[in-house]
Amino acid sequence: MDCPYCLNPKTKVTDKRKSPGGIRRRRECLKCKKRFTTYEKIAKGDFYVIKKDESRELFDTRKLESGIEKAFEKRPVAQEKIEKMINEIEDLLRKKGKKEIKSSTIGELVMKKIKKLDNIAYIRFASVYRDFQDVQDFKKELKGL
Numbered sequence: 001m002d003c004p005y006c007l008n009p010k011t012k013v014t015d016k017r018k019s020p021g022g023i024r025r026r027r028e029c030l031k032c033k034k035r036f037t038t039y040e041k042i043a044k045g046d047f048y049v050i051k052k053d054e055s056r057e058l059f060d061t062r063k064l065e066s067g068i069e070k071a072f073e074k075r076p077v078a079q080e081k082i083e084k085m086i087n088e089i090e091d092l093l094r095k096k097g098k099k100e101i102k103s104s105t106i107g108e109l110v111m112k113k114i115k116k117l118d119n120i121a122y123i124r125f126a127s128v129y130r131d132f133q134d135v136q137d138f139k140k141e142l143k144g145l
């Protein structure tokens with residue numbers, strides 16, 4: 001976010017709050033010290049991901065992709081199939097038409113889809129995404145396959 005006064009790209013957020021139009025951020029330029037306000041507007045089909053610690057961030061397909069691609073690393077599954085699955089997941093999430101979706105809801109959906117393609121990728125993704133409480137949980141999950 002460039003400073004509107006001196007165009008310096010480095011600014012810091014001094015205040016952040018939710019407003020009906022989106023997220024309002026108060027920023028201060030690190031160079032000229034002038035302050036300005038920015039609004040993060042939500043576009044149609046966009047939504048926020050609510051994480052376990054209650055923090056929220058705009059859904060980012062690239063993050064979803066990198067997590068899924070990591071799970072499928074060196075697995076004998078065609079890249080085409082993986083991409084198709086990622087598109088399906090994104091479509092499903094956007095079609096919900098919700099402004100906020102819990103990260104756990106996304107995780108469960110992704111796991112269901114991955115399971116259909118490859119068990120090893122599923123276990124990899126699940127072990128990262130879902131915090132297995134203890135080894136018992138993990139064993140139960142493996143047994144269920």
Ligand SMILES: [Zn+2]
Nearest residue numbers: 003006029032
């Ligand atoms: Zn400035």
